[in-house]
Amino acid sequence: MEHITSRRNETVRAVAALRSASARRKQQAFLCEGARLCADAAESGISIRSFFYTQKALQKYPQYLDTIRQHTAGKEYLLEPSVAQLLADTRNSQEIFCVCAFPNTADTTPESFLHRPAAGACLALEQLQDPANLGTVLRTAEALGINCVLLCGQCCDPFSPKALRGGMGAAFRLPLVHFSSFAAAAPLFHQAGWQTMAAVPDTNAEKVTKVDFSVPVIMAVGNEGNGLLPETVAACSRRVTIPMLGRAESLNASASASILMWEMMRGRGRNNG
Amino acid sequence: MEHITSRRNETVRAVAALRSASARRKQQAFLCEGARLCADAAESGISIRSFFYTQKALQKYPQYLDTIRQHTAGKEYLLEPSVAQLLADTRNSQEIFCVCAFPNTADTTPESFLHRPAAGACLALEQLQDPANLGTVLRTAEALGINCVLLCGQCCDPFSPKALRGGMGAAFRLPLVHFSSFAAAAPLFHQAGWQTMAAVPDTNAEKVTKVDFSVPVIMAVGNEGNGLLPETVAACSRRVTIPMLGRAESLNASASASILMWEMMRGRGRNNG
Numbered sequence: 150m151e152h153i154t155s156r157r158n159e160t161v162r163a164v165a166a167l168r169s170a171s172a173r174r175k176q177q178a179f180l181c182e183g184a185r186l187c188a189d190a191a192e193s194g195i196s197i198r199s200f201f202y203t204q205k206a207l208q209k210y211p212q213y214l215d216t217i218r219q220h221t222a223g224k225e226y227l228l229e230p231s232v233a234q235l236l237a238d239t240r241n242s243q244e245i246f247c248v249c250a251f252p253n254t255a256d257t258t259p260e261s262f263l264h265r266p267a268a269g270a271c272l273a274l275e276q277l278q279d280p281a282n283l284g285t286v287l288r289t290a291e292a293l294g295i296n297c298v299l300l301c302g303q304c305c306d307p308f309s310p311k312a313l314r315g316g317m318g319a320a321f322r323l324p325l326v327h328f329s330s331f332a333a334a335a336p337l338f339h340q341a342g343w344q345t346m347a348a349v350p351d352t353n354a355e356k357v358t359k360v361d362f363s364v365p366v367i368m369a370v371g372n373e374g375n376g377l378l379p380e381t382v383a384a385c386s387r388r389v390t391i392p393m394l395g396r397a398e399s400l401n402a403s404a405s406a407s408i409l410m411w412e413m414m415r416g417r418g419r420n421n422g
Numbered sequence: 423m424e425h426i427t428s429r430r431n432e433t434v435r436a437v438a439a440l441r442s443a444s445a446r447r448k449q450q451a452f453l454c455e456g457a458r459l460c461a462d463a464a465e466s467g468i469s470i471r472s473f474f475y476t477q478k479a480l481q482k483y484p485q486y487l488d489t490i491r492q493h494t495a496g497k498e499y500l501l502e503p504s505v506a507q508l509l510a511d512t513r514n515s516q517e518i519f520c521v522c523a524f525p526n527t528a529d530t531t532p533e534s535f536l537h538r539p540a541a542g543a544c545l546a547l548e549q550l551q552d553p554a555n556l557g558t559v560l561r562t563a564e565a566l567g568i569n570c571v572l573l574c575g576q577c578c579d580p581f582s583p584k585a586l587r588g589g590m591g592a593a594f595r596l597p598l599v600h601f602s603s604f605a606a607a608a609p610l611f612h613q614a615g616w617q618t619m620a621a622v623p624d625t626n627a628e629k630v631t632k633v634d635f636s637v638p639v640i641m642a643v644g645n646e647g648n649g650l651l652p653e654t655v656a657a658c659s660r661r662v663t664i665p666m667l668g669r670a671e672s673l674n675a676s677a678s679a680s681i682l683m684w685e686m687m688r689g690r691g692r693n694n695g
Binding site: 288289293317400401403404407408414 | 562566676677
């Protein structure tokens, strides 16, 4: 264990850099904050490169630190509170941090996704902007048993501190695959045996309650303000909608996604038994 | 129209006070911010006591200001930008504000709720803490056609600036009734003909997919961290749960509420036709 007392320490500065998406891409790693979330990463099989805590955290969360230790050979560091501040994203930080490698990167390339036989239910998110929203959607996807989430176009980063917090660790376990364009990938999805569905706020589209979800499905959901790109809607084999009684514009992105995922899994009979 | 140039102006200071819940209770009014939200309040029949805008807003949102004017006899004020700052809750304020009276207060007392014959589907929220969450839930409730939302115990204020923003104006139209304790009111709900259901994360509870929602139902949903109070669960006639495949703790309060409301309305056949 190494004790870091200076805010200029190079190790800490490299770790603090992970708060930016470009540094995460470069280092192929992310920073995880909080006793429970760090222990969750460890138990989910995420490779922990190093971990950091203050004296206060050592006293307050000994079991969580033990869990982390049991699952990693990574180096550990004791930080002074002023140094821990450099890593903290929350106001009342628990002062426990892990540097984690991105999960299963080989299994979640677009190529590997397209080479596997189509099976189950996937959600595709297009250009989602709000990390807290993304976290919530991933958390719901995991809870409902969605098999995989495709992040399409310029989505915010699921490994940002805010998205990780909102996601309660879902990103550690749920396969996430990046596609630069849903529309461009759609013919390949179809070739691989997927049905693609565009979720649209259009009363003329098929009602989600009437759709057969027993086939392998990718449901595409758009972003908070603008919905799906027109080319994505055009590229999908079907258009589905959530029938509403009130104002159509009144479902936000994560509420829509929750209901759509619920219907996908409900229709599969897996939540129905 | 009066022009306010001083940040010490008494009218503005009284309006700025409405950012606190206690001032809202005392004045029986709330502050609404943003061109669209203010126009929405006006069109929803909310009584607008006065409204405020800057020169910039006057140029940028003339139609919205016209809408407000058409629906109110309230006084209007032109503010200097530095004065508008005192009222703004957002970083990039649109610099349009309305002081609004609470909606339909006579129809939404606990007594009037209990005197009406039970009919339709209500959601009861207990001790919800996060205003953005509350806003989202109200927005979803309106979209799905929930008839009324009961706010039980120490819930955050649906008329706070954050809750209003998240709710996209749902609080203007959706009847909201406050009960100091769900458990204490439950016998009265039953007497009035309501079925009460406690949403619990318990695999032994009735699956929400198996519940008959054709009767008048109040579904009670707990807060973000702790769920429902034990006495509330005990007071309800039934316990229902959302069947999940993933981690049970992984549905957050607003995702749970979305799915439960969806099932209530789906089961009613109203979203199914």
